[in-house]
Amino acid sequence: MQIEPAEYRQRREKLMSKIGNGTAIFRSAPTAVMHNDVEYIFRQDSDFYYLTGFNEAEAVAVFAPHHEEHNFVLFVQPKNPEKETWTGYLLGVEAAKEQLGADEVYPIDELDEKLPQYLQKAEKIYYHLGRDRQFNATILRHWQMLMRGYQKHGIGPMVLESTNTILHPLRQVKSPTEIEFIRHATAISAEAQNRAFAFSQPGRYEYEIQAEIEHTFRLKGAIGPAYPTIVASGVNSCILHYIENNRQLQDGDLLLIDAGCSYGYYNGDITRTFPVGGKFTTEQKIIYELVLDAQQQAIEQVKPGNPYNLFHDTAVRVLVEGLMELGLLVGDIEEIIEEEKYKPFYMHRTGHWLGLDVHDSGGYKYNEEDWYILQPGNILTVEPGIYIGPNIKPVEGQPEVPERWRGIGIRIEDDVLVTNSGNEVLTAAVPKSVAAMER
Structure with missing residues (x-):
């Protein structure tokens, strides 16, 4: 190519x-x-x-x-x-x-x-x-x-x-040729993610999983990782940019893998989270289903004519509603969202542009008030998450987090192309249903 x-x-x-x-x-x-x-x-x-x-x-x-x-x-x-x-x-x-x-x-x-x-x-x-x-x-x-x-x-x-x-x-609107490069980068990234899922098991080390991922990248003709590969097990899954990758995987752990390759300078960026031992715990499954629901509803808002921020706002509302149902957030939902009281659980945006740079160039707003309007040829990530760190400290007025929820970190990320009629998930080859994540 x-x-x-x-x-x-x-x-x-x-x-x-x-x-x-x-x-x-x-x-x-x-x-x-x-x-x-x-x-x-x-x-x-x-x-x-x-x-x-x-x-x-x-x-x-x-x-x-x-x-x-x-x-x-x-x-x-x-x-x-x-x-x-x-x-x-x-x-x-x-x-x-x-x-x-x-x-x-x-x-x-x-x-x-x-x-x-x-x-x-x-x-x-x-x-x-x-x-x-x-x-x-x-x-x-x-x-x-x-x-x-x-x-x-x-x-x-x-x-x-x-x-x-x-x-x-x-640069914000990709040409047909650029889209094909990104398709290729995301296809290799997807193959590496699927390889990592099959290879992961209790007793292996995070760096062994990293090696399988990056071996696949180079084997398939990629330049290498698009960014430092994140293989985060257990409580490490609550660290957004964890890259030490030196912990041994344990039965009962979640494993969060955020990895993508660079092909011809164009990049893929995929995150999946799954149980190392093959089955989610009750709490892990509840949080996973919540994040997956938020992502799926957010992806539905990625289409031409929609303001860029709509898919983020959609994900935030789904996550906040879910956390309120679990009693992890309390109060008025509009106030929680407006004052960002959910930030101890979800502290980042729901996506970014993707292209020659992983966090690709291009503005997200036209001015202080108006968000960029999505158009065909835009490519972005959709990556909501919930991170309940072992030492999480809720904002004032919010309840303490029970121990059974602590240590759960889940992010699900796909790369999405805006098309003339809606969107195409370029990374759909990596499963993400609860049934697919369990084995």
């Missing part, structure tokens, strides 16, 4: 149609050190990759639709046989121009010299001040130099604006 050059070109054209007489600048991801002189495997910045498909470090992409000759410009590492012997082949200047469709390509060490020609006639610079402080300083320095010359020349960018405002709405 691959994204054709024509699609990258269309993405760049859409971007440039929005920036008009401005210039947009994107920086490749920095390399990251694991320890001493050992680096992590390089992972390209998602915005940069979305526009170029280029997977090398030390690169800059410039978009200047107002320039007479060069609208799309790249700065890349030049060929270097000695360096390539140690760290791998580089595309180089000449091949980058031919293969990536740039109007001009320069060596990265010529950035300071060449960049001003693409900025001096721009009305605005689009650049997101990210984590690369050194490159932030480079852009700010060029901008300040151009502003100083504005009074003399009468042209130049007086405004610096984040690229997020123009690019991320484009």
Whole structure:
């Protein structure tokens, strides 16, 4: 599977149609050190990759639709046989121009010299001040130099604006090709989840389950995990981002697995919770059925025309009603929801965008009051949960939690595509009914 050059070109054209007489600048991801002189495997910045498909470090992409000759410009590492012997082949200047469709390509060490020609006639610079402080300083320095010359020349960018405002709405709606990549990522993720369910049993360690999951990812052609794999048994299931994965599974435990792979930079994200010994306890089953009901009702609200927040509000109401029926919450339901008195049991949102990033780009609201309206091509997760930690402390005025409920943590998560007529659960290949979770 691959994204054709024509699609990258269309993405760049859409971007440039929005920036008009401005210039947009994107920086490749920095390399990251694991320890001493050992680096992590390089992972390209998602915005940069979305526009170029280029997977090398030390690169800059410039978009200047107002320039007479060069609208799309790249700065890349030049060929270097000695360096390539140690760290791998580089595309180089000449091949980058031919293969990536740039109007001009320069060596990265010529950035300071060449960049001003693409900025001096721009009305605005689009650049997101990210984590690369050194490159932030480079852009700010060029901008300040151009502003100083504005009074003399009468042209130049007086405004610096984040690229997020123009690019991320484009990324929010997936193309057919992107959807197929995510289908593939979710299919591999589903196979790994099903493998983990079959492999899990009392006596195994959490890291053994993790190994089976990540072995499946690589075996099926994924880059690897989309995020640190969560294999949380017993009370660990009440820790949202538990990644130690070193506890031995016990009969009577719940096992919460939150795992997904990255395929071609596109990601899957699935959570299932099931009893290690094959049967839920009475309390575990009650909480599981409540979370499942909340998820199913929330998924029904994922459809075009609905505001983004509706599926979250739906899940919250179902969970609160259920917790009130169990006596774990008391009072007026509207007050409990309004004042978020349920937060000790459910402290996160019900989902997020999914794509090149696991928590993908794109706003959730148009302004302070109005939520984004779902449209075909959006992909999001739906993941309600209830977490009754061993040391849970309810808010003032709420009852203490009886011991029999403590230590139960359950989350159920699926990846959902908004279609023209409703939605499609991309991760439906992983069962989640009570009958399927027991054995």
